[in-house]
Amino acid sequence: MRDRRRVEPFSTVCDEDPERFDSRNAKGALASKHRMRTGPRIMFAAIPLAGAVALVCCGQDSSAPSVADAAPQPRPPAELDAAPIDAAPVDAAPIGDASLDAANASDAGHDAADAADAAQTPPISSSCAGAHPGAAHDCGPNGDDDCCGSPALPGGTFKRSYDNVSLTDPSFPATVSPFDLDTYEITVGRYRAFVEAGKGTRANPPAAGAGAHPKIPGSGWNPDWNANLPQDTASLRTLVACNSIYQTWTDAPGANEARAMNCLNWYDVFAFCAWDGKRLPTEAEWNYAAAGGDEQRVYPWSSPATSTSVERVNASYNEGAPNECMGDGIAGCSVTDILPVGTKREGRGRWGHSDLGGNIWEWALDVYADPYPSASCADCANLTASGSQRVIRGGGYFSGPTYMRAGYREGYLATARDGGFGGRCARTP
Ligand SMILES: [Ca+2]
Ligand SMILES: [Ca+2]
Numbered sequence: 001m002r003d004r005r006r007v008e009p010f011s012t013v014c015d016e017d018p019e020r021f022d023s024r025n026a027k028g029a030l031a032s033k034h035r036m037r038t039g040p041r042i043m044f045a046a047i048p049l050a051g052a053v054a055l056v057c058c059g060q061d062s063s064a065p066s067v068a069d070a071a072p073q074p075r076p077p078a079e080l081d082a083a084p085i086d087a088a089p090v091d092a093a094p095i096g097d098a099s100l101d102a103a104n105a106s107d108a109g110h111d112a113a114d115a116a117d118a119a120q121t122p123p124i125s126s127s128c129a130g131a132h133p134g135a136a137h138d139c140g141p142n143g144d145d146d147c148c149g150s151p152a153l154p155g156g157t158f159k160r161s162y163d164n165v166s167l168t169d170p171s172f173p174a175t176v177s178p179f180d181l182d183t184y185e186i187t188v189g190r191y192r193a194f195v196e197a198g199k200g201t202r203a204n205p206p207a208a209g210a211g212a213h214p215k216i217p218g219s220g221w222n223p224d225w226n227a228n229l230p231q232d233t234a235s236l237r238t239l240v241a242c243n244s245i246y247q248t249w250t251d252a253p254g255a256n257e258a259r260a261m262n263c264l265n266w267y268d269v270f271a272f273c274a275w276d277g278k279r280l281p282t283e284a285e286w287n288y289a290a291a292g293g294d295e296q297r298v299y300p301w302s303s304p305a306t307s308t309s310v311e312r313v314n315a316s317y318n319e320g321a322p323n324e325c326m327g328d329g330i331a332g333c334s335v336t337d338i339l340p341v342g343t344k345r346e347g348r349g350r351w352g353h354s355d356l357g358g359n360i361w362e363w364a365l366d367v368y369a370d371p372y373p374s375a376s377c378a379d380c381a382n383l384t385a386s387g388s389q390r391v392i393r394g395g396g397y398f399s400g401p402t403y404m405r406a407g408y409r410e411g412y413l414a415t416a417r418d419g420g421f422g423g424r425c426a427r428t429p
Contacts (some may be wrong), residue, residue, distance in 0.1 A: 022075045036116050044131055049379070064151040120410050124148070124208035125276045125425075127190035134189020136256030140342035140354070143274060147258070147341070150180040150358040150427060152276070152354050153285075160372060161407035163291070163298045164306050172192055172371070175283040178214060181281060181289050183353055184341035186264070186272060188248050189257035191240070198392070200268060202235050204230045211274030213282060213429050215379040221274060228267045228415060237416060240264065246419035247333050247355065258340035260360040266390040266414035269363045269423035278425035280365040282381040283391045283409070290394065292350030297406055300349035300356040310404065313346040314359030317404055325398050327359070337397040340360045356394055357404030360422035364391040364395050368411025388413055396420040 092282065106301040122144045126147035139147035160172040198204050205226040212220030230236040239250045242263035247258045249263060257339075264272075273279050282290070290300045297305040301314050310317070316327025316339045325333035327344075342354035349356050356362075368389040373382050389411035395403030400419055412421070 005342055033088055051171055105115050114390050124299040127193045127276045131194065132189050133253060135186040135193055139258055141345040145185060145342060151183055151429060152178060152180050153289060153351050154178055157289055158291055158294045158296060160287050161409060163296050163407050165298050165308060167407040171375055173376045174380060176285050176288050179285055179380050179426055179428050181353055181426045185343055185355055185362065185422050185424045188261045191261040192247060192270060193277055194272050195233060195236060198233055200229060200271050201232050202226050203232055205229055206271050206274045211270055211279040213279055216332055216381050218383060219381060225267055242417050243419040247337060248338050259338050260422050262338060262360055263417050264422050265417040266363045273425035276425055278427040280363060281426035283364040284380060285367040286364045286393050287406060289349055289353055295350060299404055300406055301347050303342040310401045313344060315347045315404055316343050317358040317395060318398050318400050320400060325397055333398055358395050360396050361392045361396045361420050362424045364393055366391045390414045392421065
């Protein structure tokens, strides 16, 4: 019974990639080790989330409930247009008083500094411009934080998928330039603004090149992807209701506005972030944020960095029998385990980012390749034309602790729209 529940949220994936479990089987030592250590029952939970889906709903558990009600698989993707950001400076504050300047040269210096500050103030995210629920200052553990906040991370060098505990291959260092990463996963309220703006469809796709990482040529929207977007807004609304039990989307604003938006495929998240004036984080950037850069944390909250402790205060995840999904404090898995973003105060990373471990899996820019295609790199992303899988990171409310490790990585079809999949946006300041 329990396994059946486990299947439902991810059912839509199976149809897409029946061989996936096999391919995952050959994956990294982490998953293998976990399976060996935990034995058969937990083995199910330990298989990479996406793999678990394939395992069960694509064969072994023929008794699994039809995932039919888990929503028809979306094929057509939707997207928006990388509309230019709303350039309104958040705090375009008054910059000075000419009369004072005339009287006091030092004020002119202050004014110049103020002007510089104003110029550096990030533009308001398109999704929060309307200040609607879940898209205003109503996120975080106290419900009063900016849902679109995007704290700066210093640049640095670290080792990808490395944690000094069980991920110990130092062969893949990467350097990232300073970047901003959203504090929170994309909320239902923010995504609603996108849908209501008519974005994310073939009729209104991102502009060519939108959402690019400015230091990575060719990383913006490719018009060939327009065909992967839903035909129109009505279709998009239908597709993001991908699972009757676990979807957080509601056609009208409701109780889920501050919860993480799920049922998003890679194209959806790319297009959303581009419209929001941001972009998808590269896999290296995402890993850097979760690992606390050169601290190389095991989990985003690990302190000391080698701590493997995972507590309920850290994340919404699946702790296995008997309680399974305890994100909402109630045994069993339900949509309420997909928490309002930032609820788990003690799960924040080194630079204040919430839910990098758990709640909802997050898409990254890169095409998935295992092992990493480059031994070392700077501001890199794997954008090879071959490969239909994109990187997804961080685990979700329905998956076990292993998947929340900062170094853990998965790949999934870019078109996979799943009850466990969502995202968060980044930008280059
Ligand atoms: Ca629960
Ligand atoms: Ca997450």
